[in-house]
Amino acid sequence: MANRREFIKISLYGAGFLAAGTGTYKVIKALSKREKEEITKLAIDLKRTPTYCEVCFWKCAGWVYKTPEGKIWKITGNDEDQHCNGRFCPRGTGGIGMYYDEDRLKTPLIRTEERGKQVFREATWDEALDHIASKIKEISSKYGPESLALFTHGSGSAYFTSLFKAIGTDSIAEPSYAQCRGPRDEAFFATFGEEAYSPEITDIRDTKCLVLIGSHIGENMHNGQVQEMSDAIDKGTTIITVDPRFSTAAGKSKYWLPIKPATDMALLLAWIHEIIYNEYFDKKYVEKYCTGFDQLKAHVKDFTPEWAYGITTIKPDLIRKTAKEMADASPAVLVHPGRHVTWYGDDTQRVRAIAILNALLGSWGRRGGFYRPARFTPASPEIPAYKVPSKSWTDLFPGKFPVATSPISNALIDASIPENNPGFPIKGWFINGTNLIQTIPDQGKTLKAIQNLDLLVAVDTMPMEITGWADVILPECTYLERYDAMRASPHRKPALALRMPAAETAYNTKPDYWIARELAVKLGLGSYFPFEKQEELLDWQLKKIGSSLEEMQRVGVKNFDREYDDLYIADDEDVTIFTDSGKIELYSAYFKQNGFDPLPKYIPHEEPSEGYYRLIYGRAPMHTFSRTSNNPNLTDLMDENTVWINPKVAKEWGITNNQLIWLKNQDEVISQFPIKARVTERIRWDSVYMVHGFGHAQKQMKRCFGKGASDTQLITKVLEDPIMGGTGMRGNFVTFILEKTETEVAS
Amino acid sequence: MRYAMAVDTRKCVGCSDCVVACQTENNVPIGYCRDWVVEVTDGTYPQLEMEIRSERCNHCANAPCVRCCPTGASHIVEGGIVLVDSTQCIGCGACIASCPYDARFPHPKGYVDKCTFCEHRIKNGMSPSCVEVCPTKCLYFGDLDDPSSNASVVLKKRKYKTLIPEAGTDPQLYFLI
Numbered sequence: 001m002a003n004r005r006e007f008i009k010i011s012l013y014g015a016g017f018l019a020a021g022t023g024t025y026k027v028i029k030a031l032s033k034r035e036k037e038e039i040t041k042l043a044i045d046l047k048r049t050p051t052y053c054e055v056c057f058w059k060c061a062g063w064v065y066k067t068p069e070g071k072i073w074k075i076t077g078n079d080e081d082q083h084c085n086g087r088f089c090p091r092g093t094g095g096i097g098m099y100y101d102e103d104r105l106k107t108p109l110i111r112t113e114e115r116g117k118q119v120f121r122e123a124t125w126d127e128a129l130d131h132i133a134s135k136i137k138e139i140s141s142k143y144g145p146e147s148l149a150l151f152t153h154g155s156g157s158a159y160f161t162s163l164f165k166a167i168g169t170d171s172i173a174e175p176s177y178a179q180c181r182g183p184r185d186e187a188f189f190a191t192f193g194e195e196a197y198s199p200e201i202t203d204i205r206d207t208k209c210l211v212l213i214g215s216h217i218g219e220n221m222h223n224g225q226v227q228e229m230s231d232a233i234d235k236g237t238t239i240i241t242v243d244p245r246f247s248t249a250a251g252k253s254k255y256w257l258p259i260k261p262a263t264d265m266a267l268l269l270a271w272i273h274e275i276i277y278n279e280y281f282d283k284k285y286v287e288k289y290c291t292g293f294d295q296l297k298a299h300v301k302d303f304t305p306e307w308a309y310g311i312t313t314i315k316p317d318l319i320r321k322t323a324k325e326m327a328d329a330s331p332a333v334l335v336h337p338g339r340h341v342t343w344y345g346d347d348t349q350r351v352r353a354i355a356i357l358n359a360l361l362g363s364w365g366r367r368g369g370f371y372r373p374a375r376f377t378p379a380s381p382e383i384p385a386y387k388v389p390s391k392s393w394t395d396l397f398p399g400k401f402p403v404a405t406s407p408i409s410n411a412l413i414d415a416s417i418p419e420n421n422p423g424f425p426i427k428g429w430f431i432n433g434t435n436l437i438q439t440i441p442d443q444g445k446t447l448k449a450i451q452n453l454d455l456l457v458a459v460d461t462m463p464m465e466i467t468g469w470a471d472v473i474l475p476e477c478t479y480l481e482r483y484d485a486m487r488a489s490p491h492r493k494p495a496l497a498l499r500m501p502a503a504e505t506a507y508n509t510k511p512d513y514w515i516a517r518e519l520a521v522k523l524g525l526g527s528y529f530p531f532e533k534q535e536e537l538l539d540w541q542l543k544k545i546g547s548s549l550e551e552m553q554r555v556g557v558k559n560f561d562r563e564y565d566d567l568y569i570a571d572d573e574d575v576t577i578f579t580d581s582g583k584i585e586l587y588s589a590y591f592k593q594n595g596f597d598p599l600p601k602y603i604p605h606e607e608p609s610e611g612y613y614r615l616i617y618g619r620a621p622m623h624t625f626s627r628t629s630n631n632p633n634l635t636d637l638m639d640e641n642t643v644w645i646n647p648k649v650a651k652e653w654g655i656t657n658n659q660l661i662w663l664k665n666q667d668e669v670i671s672q673f674p675i676k677a678r679v680t681e682r683i684r685w686d687s688v689y690m691v692h693g694f695g696h697a698q699k700q701m702k703r704c705f706g707k708g709a710s711d712t713q714l715i716t717k718v719l720e721d722p723i724m725g726g727t728g729m730r731g732n733f734v735t736f737i738l739e740k741t742e743t744e745v746a747s
Numbered sequence: 748m749r750y751a752m753a754v755d756t757r758k759c760v761g762c763s764d765c766v767v768a769c770q771t772e773n774n775v776p777i778g779y780c781r782d783w784v785v786e787v788t789d790g791t792y793p794q795l796e797m798e799i800r801s802e803r804c805n806h807c808a809n810a811p812c813v814r815c816c817p818t819g820a821s822h823i824v825e826g827g828i829v830l831v832d833s834t835q836c837i838g839c840g841a842c843i844a845s846c847p848y849d850a851r852f853p854h855p856k857g858y859v860d861k862c863t864f865c866e867h868r869i870k871n872g873m874s875p876s877c878v879e880v881c882p883t884k885c886l887y888f889g890d891l892d893d894p895s896s897n898a899s900v901v902l903k904k905r906k907y908k909t910l911i912p913e914a915g916t917d918p919q920l921y922f923l924i
Contacts, residue, residue, distance in 0.1 A: 218760030251797035621762035
């Protein structure tokens with residue numbers, strides 16, 4: 001299994017995906033009737049340009065309309081786009097605010113005093129990039145290029161990843177792995193040999209039973225999923241929602257299971273027990289595609305609904321009834337894998353239980369379960385081979401997190417602190433599009449790591465907290481001002497989407513491609529970016545498939561036919577499953593080899609002590625966490641978060657609706673800003689809930705500074721997932737402070 | 748012709764996309780809105796019910812705002828759409844006080860503003876921008892005199908209610924329950 005990481009990378013682009021650039025794919029449809037009408041009817045001197053959204057990772061393709069004066073008027077969805085079906089979500093519609101936000105970063109800045117004091121001077125791009133290049137060279141020669149780490153998120157990731165691989169490091173981490181979806185990916189790799197992809201390959205459109213485990217679709221505005229869930233509601237699909245909070249989805253569900261937090265595993269095991277011991281499982285499917293059934297059956301023997309009742313507080317008959325509902329819908333049943341799943345530290349195992357449940361119900365690769373994705377991969381220009389780094393991120397803490405397939409952001413942070421004795425030191429951070437202060441739990445550790453760095457560069461559109469700690473701040477332009485690589489995400493049909501500039505570049509900002517290439521040139525690595533401009537690369541790629549940049553500018557999106565009619569597994573079809581055994585692994589021999597439980601177990605988690613409540617956080621549909629919290633259009637919809645408190649609890653404390661209170665966690669950390677109480681029946685009495693991404697401490701973001709509280713600040717206890725290094729963040733407990741004492745205010 | 752809108756409270760997730768799409772389409776200044784979202788929760792944990800509604804001007808057939816307008820700025824056009832002529836409006840606020848739905852607001856430019864059902868779009872055969880953008884497709888718009896319109900079809904199929912019917916305004920915003 002030494003090559004597992006490489007193997008997975010290959011398998012992603014192996015069977016099931018289209019080969020690149022063969023030039024024979026038929027364009028299904030160009031301009032829709034509605035769009036043609038829209039253009040003819042509205043057009044005075046109206047211009048529209050295609051884009052795909054960068055407000056979240058869903059990357060919906062749409063149109064930017066401008067007024068005759070050239071001002072951005074509105075952004076709407078592209079009818080041909082599978083991600084959005086012509087309908088943008090509030091964040092995409094309000095993406096216009098990213099461009100017009102007057103608090104944007106406006107010019108490169110270089111630090112003039114020590115970190116912790118935000119004293120910068122304005123610099124030219126040349127000066128800023130020269131400074132970074134010389135620092136990179138210095139760190140490379142002193143410690144080796146592997147001592148440079150890249151933290152990255154969003155469309156710019158591709159270019160900066162290329163740059164840092166060329167420099168000679170593989171310490172390239174996306175916080176979306178260890179702080180979000182990583183446990184899910186590893187659980188699905190272990191079970192099915194494939195991840196759940198992004199957008200997820202969940203076939204909600206055709207499901208007869210949708211099961212949500214803490215997944216709050218509708219509050220997470222993952223566009224295609226929200227749309228498909230809405231269609232499912234229309235069709236009367238059974239929805240089962242497991243959540244300690246009466247989420248929007250719970251409000252639309254046939255069954256809401258108001259589970260005691262941190263006990264989901266017990267419920268999942270009881271469901272598996274019910275499905276096996278009542279012979280509800282898809283026998284033919286399990287026999288043909290799965291391995292380890294007997295071990296699983298023996299393992300769950302005692303996990304009865306009665307056993308789970310004592311743990312979860314969900315009544316046995318409700319557990320039985322919902323198991324039967326799933327069985328009745330099988331294989332068109334979808335136990336949703338979730339996305340942000342870093343909760344309690346046993347998250348990979350919890351999602352393994354979800355994967356096992358899906359396997360038993362025969363939903364993997366089946367209509368109404370998980371479809372099989374297809375992707376179009378644009379041609380890549382020839383570039384020199386990347387140097388193999390002499391030391392890899394896996395050497396930082398040998399033996400830890402053996403199953404991780406991506407670098408772990410928090411491990412890179414740990415490796416920046418000398419007393420943690422990493423295999424080699426991390427001395428430079430290059431951060432693109434991610435606000436590590438609000439993203440990574442245990443802020444104290446992040447700040448300590450920063451003090452040990454020789455270089456910290458932050459690329460962003462906004463003066464986020466992390467930019468305040470940077471040595472050099474590089475202001476990137478927004479997605480509305482630039483070309484980017486084509487979106488080529490997997491979906492039901494292979495597709496490409498174009499982003500092009502809709503407006504003049506505001507201020508002295510630059511696109512990520514330009515920044516990465518200029519820096520590469522200064523480092524003597526220009527050959528890794530053979531095209532001077534992004535649009536030249538795009539045109540070259542498109543001409544390879546008989547299209548052109550000019551055509552894509554008109555249509556925005558191109559959908560292609562699938563190479564084979566294989567959206568679902570056909571009856572009795574022989575399919576390749578990319579696990580070691582070539583089967584869906586109910587029992588994971590791979591986990592066993594690596595010293596982990598081959599079958600998921602319930603482990604009790606710590607509970608809040610008297611007067612404390614479990615801190616649960618989530619999303620609001622009009623925000624993408626802290627990324628949008630200063631967006632003028634979106635703050636107009638929601639400009640602060642509230643803390644949800646059950647009325648019984650509020651009464652005990654004498655807290656009333658809208659009262660400003662402070663939260664204090666188990667480690668005596670008090671929220672920097674007060675937060676309004678929302679007294680509501682929608683939350684259990686043992687928990688409180690808040691939307692993530694507020695409570696900004698960065699004064700330069702004038703609209704969101706000090707509005708609401710930051711959950712990240714209160715997440716000082718991290719429940720690390722030993723399997724893949726994920727940071728479980730739901731093991732923190734808070735109590736209320738109604739009035740701050742003088743010393744507390746001073747601190 | 749009788750334009751109306753049906754809002755499916757079972758599908759609406761309260762994302763406020765209708766609000767921001769209206770704001771950009773109609774250049775509504777930030778800080779103001781012509782449509783908004785209401786969430787009502789009933790019951791005690793865990794016996795709970797929730798209704799989410801996207802609300803706006805009800806384009807009442809018996810519109811108090813039109814009756815009380817001293818200048819005639821508030822008026823009704825074809826299809827029953829209630830509009831404000833900003834050039835005639837003196838911003839006195841009588842209409843704001845008379846509206847039981849709180850659907851009107853004083854625009855910073857000195858006149859009263861409200862939802863127009865995107866009259867500029869529907870007269871060109873398009874839907875109001877809120878209807879067009881809604882990711883849950885919970886908004887149905889159309890002519891109630893046309894039995895095949897989206898609004899007519901869904902109102903025939905589903906149970907619905909109107910808001911504050913006792914005000915006697917004959918509202919034309921229907922909430923599917």
